[in-house]
Amino acid sequence: MSQWFPKLKPLGREVWERSVLLTQFLCCIHIIKEHVVEIHQVMGPSMLPTFSAVGDVLLVERLSTKFQRIKQGDVVMALSPENPRLIVCKRVLGLEGENLVVMPTHGSGRVQHIKVPKGHVWLQGDNLSNSTDSRHYGPVPYGLLRGKVFLRVWPPGGWTRF
Amino acid sequence: MAEPLWFLAKRSAAAAMICITFTDIVGNFATIQGNSMQPTLQQGHKDFISLLKGDVVFYEKISAPAYKYCRGDVVVLRSPTDPDQLMVKRLIAMQGDWVNVPGSHEIHQIPKGRCWVEGDNGNLSLDSRNFGPIPLGLVKGRVTIKVWPPHRIGRVERVLPEGQVMFTDMHSCVITRSCLEYTFRLGERASYYQGLAAS
Numbered sequence: 001m002s003q004w005f006p007k008l009k010p011l012g013r014e015v016w017e018r019s020v021l022l023t024q025f026l027c028c029i030h031i032i033k034e035h036v037v038e039i040h041q042v043m044g045p046s047m048l049p050t051f052s053a054v055g056d057v058l059l060v061e062r063l064s065t066k067f068q069r070i071k072q073g074d075v076v077m078a079l080s081p082e083n084p085r086l087i088v089c090k091r092v093l094g095l096e097g098e099n100l101v102v103m104p105t106h107g108s109g110r111v112q113h114i115k116v117p118k119g120h121v122w123l124q125g126d127n128l129s130n131s132t133d134s135r136h137y138g139p140v141p142y143g144l145l146r147g148k149v150f151l152r153v154w155p156p157g158g159w160t161r162f
Numbered sequence: 163m164a165e166p167l168w169f170l171a172k173r174s175a176a177a178a179m180i181c182i183t184f185t186d187i188v189g190n191f192a193t194i195q196g197n198s199m200q201p202t203l204q205q206g207h208k209d210f211i212s213l214l215k216g217d218v219v220f221y222e223k224i225s226a227p228a229y230k231y232c233r234g235d236v237v238v239l240r241s242p243t244d245p246d247q248l249m250v251k252r253l254i255a256m257q258g259d260w261v262n263v264p265g266s267h268e269i270h271q272i273p274k275g276r277c278w279v280e281g282d283n284g285n286l287s288l289d290s291r292n293f294g295p296i297p298l299g300l301v302k303g304r305v306t307i308k309v310w311p312p313h314r315i316g317r318v319e320r321v322l323p324e325g326q327v328m329f330t331d332m333h334s335c336v337i338t339r340s341c342l343e344y345t346f347r348l349g350e351r352a353s354y355y356q357g358l359a360a361s
Binding site: 020023024026027028030031034035068079080081082083084085117118119120137140141142143144 | 176179180182183186187227228229239240241242243244245246273274275276296297298299300301
């Protein structure tokens with residue numbers, strides 16, 4: 001038993017060092033994913049024709065939303081106000097304080113005049129006939145925005161900057 | 163000559179990464195500003211000496227990804243009117259509940275995905291009575307303990323004000339009443355909950 005202990009000590013130290021290195025690596029990945037840039041696959045028809053319904057892979061940068069540099073026309077990822085575990089991809093059509101005219105979705109609806117309240121944005125999908133967005137759940141608080149889409153990396157023929 | 167500096171820089175970077183990951187995933191400390199949660203939580207005053215008397219709390223973010231919050235929890239949330247500001251309020255009602263706005267005869271049903279938050283000090287608090295139900299996605303963590311000042315160290319309890327909320331479904335939330343635990347499953351029937359007895 002006592003002859004094993006001198007062998008275990010350097011082994012223990014190596015295990016420790018590898019664990020520390022692994023922890024640092026995972027922390028690094030987490031920080032990049034949460035605070036710099038993230039990869040997302042979007043599904044669903046609400047952003048046709050900009051994104052296909054079967055799954056485009058996008059790069060989402062997390063800095064613009066933290067520093068409030070989102071502009072009108074940006075495509076953003078946000079937490080859905082109706083289900084906080086769902087991340088949706090929509091376009092920002094109105095910033096706080098702006099007056100918007102929202103056309104009716106169906107022929108029988110009314111034209112709405114909306115002023116976007118302070119601290120909120122108006123999100124709409126590009127596919128107006130098949131998108132659940134601010135026309136249904138109202139202006140979205142800025143705190144729900146997660147990041148801004150800036151590059152499409154898949155499908156490979158369609159690398160586009162937004 | 164640069165060797166110890168490089169070593170120090172590497173160690174600092176590693177420590178910073180671990181700290182940032184910890185505050186993102188596990189929880190963080192926060193100093194209380196504003197008296198909207200009195201008497202549960204109190205702020206320090208503006209001059210430096212009294213600043214040390216303000217409450218410092220620890221809020222956990224482990225329940226954040228699955229949104230495992232219960233009615234009555236004190237939560238940290240991003241303000242719907244000012245995205246840079248974090249607020250500390252008590253979570254009063256969840257989606258589907260009917261809440262009676264205190265001091266008036268209004269009854270609101272909380273829409274899908276939203277919740278109702280209120281400060282304990284009704285006179286000073288800017289909360290759901292002003293800006294309505296807020297999306298649950300704005301809630302970032304749950305305050306668990308007060309860590310400063312020393313004479314106020316202790317748990318921040320889950321307390322639901324009496325007679326204000328009507329539940330249709332408890333979302334399998336467990337509320338502790340002294341040493342007994344009740345799990346309510348009310349199904350479709352609405353039932354009036356009288357609030358926790360202070361026991």
